[in-house]
Amino acid sequence: MKITVLGSGGWGTALSILLHDNGHRVTLWSYEAQEAEVMRTTRENPMLKGVLLPEGITFVSDFDSVRESDMVVFATPSFAVRQTAKNAAPFLRPGTAVVSVTKGIEGKTGLRMTEVIRQEINDCCQVVALSGPSHAEEVGRKVPTGVVAACADLKAAELVQDVFMSPVFRVYTNPDIVGVELGGALKNIIALCCGVSDGMGLGDNTKALMMTRGMTEMARLGVALGGRSETFAGLSGMGDLIVTCTSMHSRNRRAGILIGKGESAQQAMKEVGATVEGYYAAESGHMLAERAGVEMPICRSAYEVLYEGRPVQHVLEDLMGRQKRGEADESWL
Numbered sequence: 001m002k003i004t005v006l007g008s009g010g011w012g013t014a015l016s017i018l019l020h021d022n023g024h025r026v027t028l029w030s031y032e033a034q035e036a037e038v039m040r041t042t043r044e045n046p047m048l049k050g051v052l053l054p055e056g057i058t059f060v061s062d063f064d065s066v067r068e069s070d071m072v073v074f075a076t077p078s079f080a081v082r083q084t085a086k087n088a089a090p091f092l093r094p095g096t097a098v099v100s101v102t103k104g105i106e107g108k109t110g111l112r113m114t115e116v117i118r119q120e121i122n123d124c125c126q127v128v129a130l131s132g133p134s135h136a137e138e139v140g141r142k143v144p145t146g147v148v149a150a151c152a153d154l155k156a157a158e159l160v161q162d163v164f165m166s167p168v169f170r171v172y173t174n175p176d177i178v179g180v181e182l183g184g185a186l187k188n189i190i191a192l193c194c195g196v197s198d199g200m201g202l203g204d205n206t207k208a209l210m211m212t213r214g215m216t217e218m219a220r221l222g223v224a225l226g227g228r229s230e231t232f233a234g235l236s237g238m239g240d241l242i243v244t245c246t247s248m249h250s251r252n253r254r255a256g257i258l259i260g261k262g263e264s265a266q267q268a269m270k271e272v273g274a275t276v277e278g279y280y281a282a283e284s285g286h287m288l289a290e291r292a293g294v295e296m297p298i299c300r301s302a303y304e305v306l307y308e309g310r311p312v313q314h315v316l317e318d319l320m321g322r323q324k325r326g327e328a329d330e331s332w333l
Contacts, residue, residue, distance in 0.1 A: 001025070001163060004069040006084055008035055008059075009274070010047035010136035011101060012075030015164075016057055017140055019073075022166055026057050027069070031080070033061040047274065051140040066091035071099065071163060074117060077275040078104025078185075081113050085120035094124040099149075099160055101130045103184035103240075104277050105284035110291065112181040126156040129177050130164065131184035132235040133243035135250070139169065146170040148236045150180035172235065179227030183218060183237035185281050188252045189302050190214030191244035192278035195256020196305070196312055210298065211245050217296040221285070224292045252278035265306045282306050297322060 001024045005016045008030040016028045030036040036059040039045055043053045058065070066072055066088050076084045081102055092098075098121070100113045111119070114127040121127075132147030139145055149160040149171050157173040165171045174180055190211060197206045218241070219232035231237055244250045255276045258268035269276045286303040289296040301319055304310040 001070045002065075002068055003027070003071045003073065003163075004029060004065045005073045005075055006066075006088060007031075007073075007075030007077075007080075007102075008039065008045065009075065009077070010045065010140070011134075012073070013039075013045040013048055013053070014051075014136040014140035015073060015075060015101060017051070017054065018164065018166060018169055020054050020057050022163065024163070027065040028057055028059050029063070029065070030059065030061050031076075031084075036061045048136060048140045063088050063091045067093065069096060071097040073099045073101060074113070075101045078102050078106065078113060078277060078280055079275075082106065082116050082120060085117045089121045089124075092121055092125065096125050097156065097159055097163075098125045098127045099130055100127060100181075103131060103181075103188065105182075105185045105281055105288065107280060107284045107287075110284055110288045112178070112185070114177060114181060126151065126153055128156050128160045129181050129184075130160060130171075131180050131240065133239040135243065135247060137249050142168045144168050144170070146172065146235055146239070148172050148174045148180055148234065150174045150177040150236070152177060174231060174234070174236070176228045176231045178225060179222050179231030180236040182222040182225065182227055183232055184240055185277070186218040186221065186285055186299070187214075187237070187241040187244050188276075188278035188281045189285055189299050190218070190241060191250050191252035192256040192259075192276070192282070192306075193298055193302050194245040195250075195253035195258075196260040197256075198253070199257035199260020200312060200316075201260075202316075207245065211241060214298050215241055217298055221289055221292060221294045221296060224294050225288065251276050255279070259305065260312060278302070279306055 003024050004027045005012045006029045016026045020026045040059040102113045128151040149157040151157040161171040194207050255268040255272045282302040301315040
């Protein structure tokens, strides 16, 4: 199969290697021609240091390869998905398999990434979401990983399952694309908050509290927006939450640690040096919660710190001082 991966960050590059190893003809697109040339000549992506890029992968900065592709994978940061889809649309053949591996919610519209892509390509293709606990650094080194291919059309999800599945990359299918995409986006907010907790030196108890109650918030909003509660107990929910909240591979956690130590959000993101999706998700997730009338105190607190400049200590005091209640009163299962 001919596959074009749009987005040459760590995740797009790791998946390109995986797809190449699975026997497919892979073209990796970069926004900047210089990036494509660096990878072509050095056979390495600076974001995946030490991982050799196979000779069979082609590197480009134009969209011509999309014309001949049987599958197109969107792997850009969430803020770039709409423009990338708009630019790729004229080259996309109707019926081409399209996959979104970007975890995010569009800021102004509140749309999930597959919805953004479908708008820009005028619904000419089925779009599948691929999500789960999958650090690019580990996928690139062939560390065993499990993810979910989600689409209401089971055949489309099964095609993606077949294409990506390998001895080190297990793919499950799920018809709940709403829950899968929201889980992948919202967990970035909780991971950033867990990083703040770590940066403040609050310990494991606090992080466990943040993760567990954060999952409750994620599922509460997901169900309100049409997702299934059980999806949030799976790989794209709890699985992705665990890995993103606990690993130093996580940009969200690393940025949160810096904020917890006193740096501003902008300083933290600059120091991390790559896209911190939790920053953008905090705004869009807060907007969706307000629109749906769903209570999400942790996510709201993240928004207040990141966008309103509230001190993290004040936010923590507010969270811990909330009105008492029974845990089962807010059960999401």
